Amino acid sequence: MKLPSAGCRSRYSGSLCDQGYGYLWSSSFSGLSPKSLRFYSTGADLSNFTKQPTGLSVRCIKDKI
Structure with missing residues (x-):
């Protein structure tokens, strides 16, 4: 999977x-x-302080049924 x-x-x-x-x-x-x-070349972390007006990428992933 490619992530931007x-x-x-x-x-x-x-x-x-x-x-x-x-x-x-x-x-x-x-x-x-x-x-x-948030991800970068050496790792990733989760954030819960990003406010909605901030523009982030969206990646839709379909669940297998």
Whole structure:
């Protein structure tokens, strides 16, 4: 599976930020803080502090039935 390392779009200015990092939204949601995954060349981590107006990549994955 290929994952884009497109960075993110700032919720404040609309400019690109963190280029070279990949961010993906999770389907998990808790209150006003959706979860996201950040990945980079040496690892990855989960975040629950990314606010919704921040632009992250979306990757749809179909469950096998």
